Amino acid sequence: MTAELEAAVRHSLASVIDPEIRRPVTELDMISDVIVDEAGAASVGLKLTIVGCPAADTIERDVREATARVAGVTDVAVTVTIMSRAERDALTEKLRKGRPKTMQFGPDSLTQIVAVTSGKGGVGKSTLTANLAVSLAQTGARVGVIDADVFGFSIPGLLGLHGAKPTQVGEMILPPVAYDVKVISIGMFVEDNTAVSWRGPMLHRTIQQFLTDVFFGDLDVLLIDLPPGTGDVAISLGQLLPHSDVVVVTTPQSAAADVAERSGIVARQTGQRVIGVIENMAGLPQPDGSVLELFGSGGGADAAAKLSTPEEPVTVLASIPLSIALREGGDVGVPVVIAAPEDPAAQAIRALAATLTSYKRSIAGRKLGIHTR
Ligand SMILES: Nc1ncnc2c1ncn2[C@@H]1O[C@H](COP(=O)(O)OP(=O)(O)OP(=O)(O)O)[C@@H](O)[C@H]1O
Ligand SMILES: [Mg+2]
DSSP states (O other), rough: OHHHHHHHHHHHHHTTTOTTOOOOOOTOOEEEEEOTTTTTTEEEEEEESSOOOHHHHHOOOOOOHHTTTSSOOOEEEEEEEEEEEEEHHHHHHHHHOOOSOOOOOOOOOOOEEEEEOOOSSSSSSHHHHHHHHHHHHHTTTTTEEOOSSSSOOHHHHTTTTTTOOOOEETTTEEEEEEEEEEEGGGGGGSSTTTOOOOHHHHHHHHHHHHHHHHHOOOOSSSEEOOOOOSSSHHHHHHHTTTEEEEEEEEESSSHHHHHHHHHHHHHHHHHHHEEEEEEEEEEOOOTTEEOOTTOSSSHHHHHHHOOOOOSSOOOEEEEEEEEHHHHHHHHTTTHHHOOOOTTHHHHHHHHHHHHTTTTTOOTTTOOOOOOOO
Protein backbone atom coordinates (compact mmCIF):
# COMPACT_ATOMS: atom_id res chain seq x y z
CA MET A 1 0.00 0.00 0.00
CA THR A 2 2.68 2.51 0.94
CA ALA A 3 4.72 1.48 -2.10
CA GLU A 4 1.73 2.30 -4.27
CA LEU A 5 1.32 5.66 -2.58
CA GLU A 6 5.00 6.39 -3.04
CA ALA A 7 4.72 5.65 -6.73
CA ALA A 8 1.65 7.89 -6.92
CA VAL A 9 3.54 10.72 -5.22
CA ARG A 10 6.45 10.36 -7.65
CA HIS A 11 4.00 10.40 -10.52
CA SER A 12 2.43 13.59 -9.20
CA LEU A 13 5.85 15.17 -8.67
CA ALA A 14 6.56 14.73 -12.37
CA SER A 15 4.21 17.68 -12.87
CA VAL A 16 6.51 20.01 -10.94
CA ILE A 17 8.62 21.97 -13.39
CA ASP A 18 11.84 23.70 -12.39
CA PRO A 19 11.04 27.27 -13.46
CA GLU A 20 14.56 27.94 -14.67
CA ILE A 21 15.60 24.71 -16.32
CA ARG A 22 12.02 24.10 -17.39
CA ARG A 23 12.00 20.37 -16.95
CA PRO A 24 10.18 18.20 -14.41
CA VAL A 25 12.08 17.98 -11.11
CA THR A 26 11.84 14.21 -11.28
CA GLU A 27 13.74 14.25 -14.56
CA LEU A 28 16.40 16.50 -13.06
CA ASP A 29 17.13 14.08 -10.20
CA MET A 30 15.99 16.72 -7.77
CA ILE A 31 13.79 14.32 -5.83
CA SER A 32 16.10 12.26 -3.66
CA ASP A 33 13.55 10.14 -1.90
CA VAL A 34 9.86 9.70 -1.31
CA ILE A 35 8.65 7.86 1.76
CA VAL A 36 5.03 7.43 2.79
CA ASP A 37 4.28 5.75 6.11
CA GLU A 38 1.27 3.61 7.04
CA ALA A 39 -0.65 6.65 8.25
CA GLY A 40 -0.21 8.39 4.88
CA ALA A 41 2.42 10.88 6.05
CA ALA A 42 4.73 11.63 3.12
CA SER A 43 8.27 12.83 3.42
CA VAL A 44 9.93 14.05 0.26
CA GLY A 45 13.61 14.85 -0.19
CA LEU A 46 14.14 17.79 -2.52
CA LYS A 47 17.63 18.57 -3.81
CA LEU A 48 18.15 22.04 -5.16
CA THR A 49 20.86 22.66 -7.70
CA ILE A 50 22.53 25.53 -5.90
CA VAL A 51 22.54 27.37 -2.60
CA GLY A 52 20.25 30.37 -2.69
CA CYS A 53 18.44 29.12 -5.77
CA PRO A 54 16.07 31.98 -6.63
CA ALA A 55 13.33 29.54 -7.52
CA ALA A 56 13.70 27.57 -4.27
CA ASP A 57 10.45 28.75 -2.70
CA THR A 58 8.44 28.09 -5.83
CA ILE A 59 9.86 24.61 -6.26
CA GLU A 60 9.35 23.68 -2.62
CA ARG A 61 5.77 24.93 -2.67
CA ASP A 62 5.01 23.08 -5.90
CA VAL A 63 6.55 19.87 -4.54
CA ARG A 64 4.48 20.20 -1.37
CA GLU A 65 1.29 20.80 -3.33
CA ALA A 66 1.91 18.00 -5.81
CA THR A 67 2.47 15.59 -2.91
CA ALA A 68 -0.54 16.76 -0.93
CA ARG A 69 -2.73 16.31 -4.00
CA VAL A 70 -2.26 12.55 -4.01
CA ALA A 71 -5.27 10.75 -2.56
CA GLY A 72 -4.25 8.91 0.60
CA VAL A 73 -1.52 11.34 1.59
CA THR A 74 -2.44 12.85 4.94
CA ASP A 75 0.62 14.92 5.73
CA VAL A 76 3.62 16.28 3.82
CA ALA A 77 7.16 17.06 4.97
CA VAL A 78 9.69 18.34 2.46
CA THR A 79 13.36 18.20 3.34
CA VAL A 80 15.44 20.54 1.23
CA THR A 81 19.12 19.89 0.59
CA ILE A 82 21.61 21.08 -1.99
CA MET A 83 23.17 18.90 -4.68
CA SER A 84 26.76 17.94 -4.27
CA ARG A 85 29.26 19.09 -6.83
CA ALA A 86 29.29 15.60 -8.36
CA GLU A 87 25.50 15.54 -8.58
CA ARG A 88 25.47 18.95 -10.20
CA ASP A 89 28.05 17.86 -12.73
CA ALA A 90 26.02 14.75 -13.47
CA LEU A 91 22.96 16.94 -14.05
CA THR A 92 24.86 19.28 -16.36
CA GLU A 93 26.07 16.28 -18.28
CA LYS A 94 22.57 14.85 -18.50
CA LEU A 95 21.11 18.13 -19.76
CA ARG A 96 23.78 18.31 -22.41
CA LYS A 97 22.70 14.81 -23.37
CA GLY A 98 26.25 13.60 -23.21
CA ARG A 99 27.33 16.04 -25.86
CA PRO A 100 30.72 17.56 -25.25
CA LYS A 101 30.81 21.15 -24.20
CA THR A 102 30.53 22.77 -27.58
CA MET A 103 28.27 25.24 -29.26
CA GLN A 104 24.64 24.39 -28.84
CA PHE A 105 23.47 25.65 -32.18
CA GLY A 106 25.84 23.93 -34.57
CA PRO A 107 25.02 23.25 -38.21
CA ASP A 108 23.08 20.08 -37.35
CA SER A 109 20.85 21.82 -34.83
CA LEU A 110 17.15 21.91 -35.63
CA THR A 111 16.76 25.38 -34.18
CA GLN A 112 15.93 28.12 -36.63
CA ILE A 113 18.40 30.90 -35.90
CA VAL A 114 17.44 34.38 -36.97
CA ALA A 115 19.83 37.28 -36.57
CA VAL A 116 18.23 40.72 -36.62
CA THR A 117 20.51 43.31 -38.18
CA SER A 118 20.40 46.79 -39.62
CA GLY A 119 22.74 49.21 -41.28
CA LYS A 120 21.65 52.15 -39.18
CA GLY A 121 21.12 52.38 -35.44
CA GLY A 122 17.82 53.09 -33.79
CA VAL A 123 15.60 51.53 -36.44
CA GLY A 124 13.86 49.23 -33.96
CA LYS A 125 15.85 45.98 -34.10
CA SER A 126 15.72 45.35 -30.37
CA THR A 127 12.10 46.36 -29.97
CA LEU A 128 11.09 44.08 -32.83
CA THR A 129 13.29 41.21 -31.64
CA ALA A 130 11.70 41.32 -28.19
CA ASN A 131 8.17 41.47 -29.56
CA LEU A 132 8.78 38.85 -32.19
CA ALA A 133 10.20 36.49 -29.58
CA VAL A 134 7.18 36.88 -27.32
CA SER A 135 4.85 36.56 -30.26
CA LEU A 136 6.52 33.31 -31.35
CA ALA A 137 6.37 31.98 -27.79
CA GLN A 138 2.64 32.78 -27.72
CA THR A 139 2.19 30.39 -30.62
CA GLY A 140 3.75 27.65 -28.52
CA ALA A 141 7.25 27.76 -30.00
CA ARG A 142 10.24 27.31 -27.71
CA VAL A 143 12.07 30.59 -28.10
CA GLY A 144 15.40 32.02 -26.97
CA VAL A 145 16.89 35.46 -27.43
CA ILE A 146 20.55 36.37 -27.38
CA ASP A 147 21.21 40.06 -26.93
CA ALA A 148 24.39 40.36 -28.95
CA ASP A 149 24.49 44.12 -28.59
CA VAL A 150 27.19 44.04 -25.97
CA PHE A 151 27.76 47.79 -25.79
CA GLY A 152 24.18 48.87 -26.16
CA PHE A 153 22.22 45.99 -24.62
CA SER A 154 18.53 46.75 -24.31
CA ILE A 155 16.73 43.40 -24.46
CA PRO A 156 16.47 42.86 -20.67
CA GLY A 157 14.69 46.20 -20.24
CA LEU A 158 12.40 45.61 -23.21
CA LEU A 159 11.29 42.30 -21.71
CA GLY A 160 10.89 43.57 -18.16
CA LEU A 161 13.95 41.72 -16.90
CA HIS A 162 15.40 44.65 -15.00
CA GLY A 163 18.01 43.36 -12.61
CA ALA A 164 17.43 39.69 -13.51
CA LYS A 165 20.53 37.58 -12.99
CA PRO A 166 21.10 34.20 -14.59
CA THR A 167 21.51 31.29 -12.22
CA GLN A 168 24.66 29.28 -12.54
CA VAL A 169 24.58 25.53 -12.08
CA GLY A 170 28.06 24.09 -12.26
CA GLU A 171 29.44 25.39 -15.52
CA MET A 172 26.01 25.99 -16.92
CA ILE A 173 24.30 29.36 -17.02
CA LEU A 174 20.51 29.29 -16.92
CA PRO A 175 18.95 32.13 -18.88
CA PRO A 176 16.21 34.15 -17.16
CA VAL A 177 12.76 33.70 -18.68
CA ALA A 178 10.35 36.49 -19.63
CA TYR A 179 6.99 35.88 -21.24
CA ASP A 180 8.10 32.29 -21.91
CA VAL A 181 11.22 33.45 -23.73
CA LYS A 182 14.69 32.47 -22.52
CA VAL A 183 16.88 35.52 -22.56
CA ILE A 184 20.59 36.17 -22.17
CA SER A 185 22.32 39.52 -22.30
CA ILE A 186 25.60 40.97 -21.13
CA GLY A 187 23.41 43.43 -19.26
CA MET A 188 22.68 40.62 -16.79
CA PHE A 189 26.34 40.32 -15.87
CA VAL A 190 27.32 43.94 -15.36
CA GLU A 191 26.30 46.34 -12.65
CA ASP A 192 23.62 48.88 -13.53
CA ASN A 193 24.56 50.97 -16.52
CA THR A 194 28.22 50.04 -16.45
CA ALA A 195 29.75 50.72 -19.83
CA VAL A 196 31.18 47.68 -21.55
CA SER A 197 34.21 48.76 -23.52
CA TRP A 198 35.67 45.61 -24.97
CA ARG A 199 37.46 45.16 -28.21
CA GLY A 200 36.86 42.53 -30.87
CA PRO A 201 38.33 39.40 -29.23
CA MET A 202 36.39 39.90 -25.99
CA LEU A 203 33.20 40.48 -27.92
CA HIS A 204 33.80 37.29 -29.86
CA ARG A 205 34.38 35.35 -26.64
CA THR A 206 31.23 36.72 -25.09
CA ILE A 207 29.07 35.66 -28.01
CA GLN A 208 30.80 32.31 -28.07
CA GLN A 209 30.18 31.85 -24.36
CA PHE A 210 26.51 32.68 -24.80
CA LEU A 211 26.32 29.92 -27.38
CA THR A 212 28.30 27.42 -25.31
CA ASP A 213 27.65 27.92 -21.61
CA VAL A 214 24.11 29.23 -21.56
CA PHE A 215 21.70 26.34 -21.34
CA PHE A 216 18.83 27.04 -23.69
CA GLY A 217 17.67 23.44 -24.03
CA ASP A 218 15.88 22.51 -27.23
CA LEU A 219 14.64 25.61 -28.99
CA ASP A 220 12.50 26.03 -32.07
CA VAL A 221 13.72 29.54 -32.71
CA LEU A 222 16.71 31.52 -31.49
CA LEU A 223 16.59 35.24 -32.20
CA ILE A 224 19.75 37.27 -32.03
CA ASP A 225 19.59 41.01 -31.55
CA LEU A 226 22.64 42.57 -33.16
CA PRO A 227 24.17 45.98 -32.69
CA PRO A 228 23.72 48.29 -35.68
CA GLY A 229 26.11 48.13 -38.59
CA THR A 230 28.66 45.66 -39.74
CA GLY A 231 31.09 45.64 -36.84
CA ASP A 232 32.94 42.95 -34.91
CA VAL A 233 29.85 41.33 -33.43
CA ALA A 234 28.13 40.84 -36.78
CA ILE A 235 31.28 39.27 -38.18
CA SER A 236 31.83 37.04 -35.13
CA LEU A 237 28.27 35.88 -35.27
CA GLY A 238 28.55 35.10 -38.95
CA GLN A 239 31.62 33.01 -38.22
CA LEU A 240 30.13 31.22 -35.24
CA LEU A 241 26.74 30.62 -36.84
CA PRO A 242 27.22 30.67 -40.58
CA HIS A 243 23.99 28.69 -40.96
CA SER A 244 21.82 31.38 -39.40
CA ASP A 245 19.21 33.37 -41.25
CA VAL A 246 19.40 37.13 -41.28
CA VAL A 247 16.64 39.70 -41.37
CA VAL A 248 17.49 43.30 -42.09
CA VAL A 249 15.50 46.04 -40.41
CA THR A 250 15.16 49.38 -42.12
CA THR A 251 12.96 52.44 -41.96
CA PRO A 252 10.87 53.55 -44.93
CA GLN A 253 13.40 56.30 -45.60
CA SER A 254 15.15 55.79 -48.92
CA ALA A 255 18.59 56.71 -47.57
CA ALA A 256 18.28 53.93 -45.00
CA ALA A 257 17.94 51.33 -47.73
CA ASP A 258 21.47 51.92 -48.93
CA VAL A 259 22.95 51.31 -45.50
CA ALA A 260 20.72 48.31 -44.96
CA GLU A 261 22.20 46.73 -48.05
CA ARG A 262 25.67 46.66 -46.49
CA SER A 263 24.64 44.62 -43.47
CA GLY A 264 23.14 42.07 -45.80
CA ILE A 265 26.32 41.84 -47.84
CA VAL A 266 28.45 41.15 -44.74
CA ALA A 267 26.02 38.46 -43.66
CA ARG A 268 26.25 36.73 -47.02
CA GLN A 269 30.02 36.78 -46.94
CA THR A 270 29.97 34.45 -43.95
CA GLY A 271 27.40 32.18 -45.59
CA GLN A 272 24.32 33.42 -43.77
CA ARG A 273 21.08 33.62 -45.67
CA VAL A 274 19.29 36.92 -45.91
CA ILE A 275 15.66 35.89 -45.60
CA GLY A 276 14.04 39.29 -45.79
CA VAL A 277 13.62 42.89 -44.85
CA ILE A 278 11.46 44.27 -42.09
CA GLU A 279 10.35 47.81 -42.67
CA ASN A 280 9.77 49.51 -39.34
CA MET A 281 8.31 52.89 -38.42
CA ALA A 282 6.03 52.87 -41.45
CA GLY A 283 3.03 55.16 -41.79
CA LEU A 284 0.94 55.94 -38.71
CA PRO A 285 -2.80 56.02 -39.42
CA GLN A 286 -4.37 59.28 -38.21
CA PRO A 287 -7.84 59.77 -36.73
CA ASP A 288 -8.92 61.60 -39.91
CA GLY A 289 -8.06 58.58 -42.04
CA SER A 290 -4.85 59.97 -43.47
CA VAL A 291 -1.50 58.29 -42.87
CA LEU A 292 1.41 60.10 -41.30
CA GLU A 293 4.52 58.94 -43.10
CA LEU A 294 7.12 60.39 -40.79
CA PHE A 295 9.98 58.50 -42.41
CA GLY A 296 8.70 58.53 -45.96
CA SER A 297 7.84 55.32 -47.74
CA GLY A 298 9.31 52.66 -49.95
CA GLY A 299 12.54 52.09 -47.99
CA GLY A 300 11.71 48.47 -47.24
CA ALA A 301 11.02 47.56 -50.84
CA ASP A 302 14.11 49.48 -51.89
CA ALA A 303 16.34 47.63 -49.45
CA ALA A 304 14.83 44.29 -50.47
CA ALA A 305 15.51 45.04 -54.14
CA LYS A 306 19.08 46.01 -53.38
CA LEU A 307 19.66 42.89 -51.28
CA SER A 308 18.17 40.55 -53.88
CA THR A 309 20.41 38.42 -56.04
CA PRO A 310 19.24 36.21 -58.90
CA GLU A 311 19.70 33.12 -56.69
CA GLU A 312 18.36 34.65 -53.51
CA PRO A 313 15.50 37.05 -53.99
CA VAL A 314 14.80 39.06 -50.84
CA THR A 315 11.32 40.28 -49.99
CA VAL A 316 9.76 42.61 -47.44
CA LEU A 317 8.53 40.28 -44.71
CA ALA A 318 6.58 42.93 -42.86
CA SER A 319 5.94 46.61 -42.59
CA ILE A 320 5.46 47.63 -38.97
CA PRO A 321 3.71 50.97 -38.48
CA LEU A 322 4.85 53.68 -36.13
CA SER A 323 3.14 52.96 -32.86
CA ILE A 324 3.04 54.77 -29.58
CA ALA A 325 1.93 51.57 -27.83
CA LEU A 326 4.93 49.71 -29.23
CA ARG A 327 7.30 52.37 -27.93
CA GLU A 328 5.56 52.55 -24.56
CA GLY A 329 5.62 48.78 -24.19
CA GLY A 330 9.38 48.88 -24.64
CA ASP A 331 9.75 51.63 -22.09
CA VAL A 332 7.94 49.69 -19.38
CA GLY A 333 9.13 46.21 -20.29
CA VAL A 334 5.76 44.84 -21.36
CA PRO A 335 5.90 44.09 -25.10
CA VAL A 336 3.02 45.51 -27.11
CA VAL A 337 2.02 42.02 -28.27
CA ILE A 338 1.13 41.40 -24.61
CA ALA A 339 0.09 44.88 -23.49
CA ALA A 340 -2.00 45.90 -26.50
CA PRO A 341 -2.43 42.90 -28.81
CA GLU A 342 -4.91 44.78 -31.01
CA ASP A 343 -2.52 47.63 -31.76
CA PRO A 344 -1.74 47.63 -35.52
CA ALA A 345 1.98 47.20 -34.80
CA ALA A 346 1.26 44.18 -32.59
CA GLN A 347 -0.87 42.68 -35.34
CA ALA A 348 1.86 43.23 -37.91
CA ILE A 349 4.41 41.60 -35.59
CA ARG A 350 2.17 38.57 -35.09
CA ALA A 351 1.82 38.21 -38.85
CA LEU A 352 5.59 38.50 -39.14
CA ALA A 353 6.05 35.73 -36.57
CA ALA A 354 3.84 33.47 -38.66
CA THR A 355 5.79 34.32 -41.81
CA LEU A 356 9.15 33.71 -40.13
CA THR A 357 8.42 30.21 -38.96
CA SER A 358 7.54 29.29 -42.51
CA TYR A 359 11.13 30.05 -43.48
CA LYS A 360 12.55 26.77 -42.35
CA ARG A 361 16.24 26.74 -42.76
CA SER A 362 17.24 24.70 -45.73
CA ILE A 363 20.83 23.69 -46.24
CA ALA A 364 20.15 22.43 -49.73
CA GLY A 365 20.67 25.16 -52.25
CA ARG A 366 22.59 27.33 -49.84
CA LYS A 367 25.72 28.88 -51.20
CA LEU A 368 28.81 28.15 -49.21
CA GLY A 369 30.09 31.33 -47.70
CA ILE A 370 33.53 32.72 -47.93
CA HIS A 371 34.85 32.36 -44.42
CA THR A 372 36.95 35.21 -43.27
CA ARG A 373 39.69 34.38 -40.79
N1 LIG B 1 7.33 51.09 -34.88
C1 LIG B 1 7.74 51.95 -33.93
N2 LIG B 1 6.97 52.98 -33.54
C2 LIG B 1 7.36 53.86 -32.59
N3 LIG B 1 8.53 53.77 -31.96
C3 LIG B 1 9.35 52.76 -32.30
C4 LIG B 1 9.01 51.79 -33.29
N4 LIG B 1 10.02 50.90 -33.38
C5 LIG B 1 10.95 51.29 -32.50
N5 LIG B 1 10.55 52.40 -31.84
C6 LIG B 1 11.30 53.17 -30.83
O1 LIG B 1 12.51 53.57 -31.45
C7 LIG B 1 13.58 53.55 -30.53
C8 LIG B 1 14.70 52.69 -31.06
O2 LIG B 1 14.29 51.35 -31.07
P1 LIG B 1 15.29 50.15 -30.76
O3 LIG B 1 16.12 50.43 -29.58
O4 LIG B 1 14.48 48.92 -30.79
O5 LIG B 1 16.19 50.25 -32.08
P2 LIG B 1 17.54 49.48 -32.39
O6 LIG B 1 17.60 49.34 -33.87
O7 LIG B 1 17.65 48.25 -31.59
O8 LIG B 1 18.60 50.54 -31.87
P3 LIG B 1 20.18 50.30 -31.71
O9 LIG B 1 20.72 50.36 -33.08
O10 LIG B 1 20.60 51.45 -30.86
O11 LIG B 1 20.36 48.97 -31.07
C9 LIG B 1 12.99 53.05 -29.23
O12 LIG B 1 12.70 54.14 -28.41
C10 LIG B 1 11.72 52.35 -29.64
O13 LIG B 1 10.74 52.38 -28.64
MG1 LIG C 1 19.18 47.63 -30.29
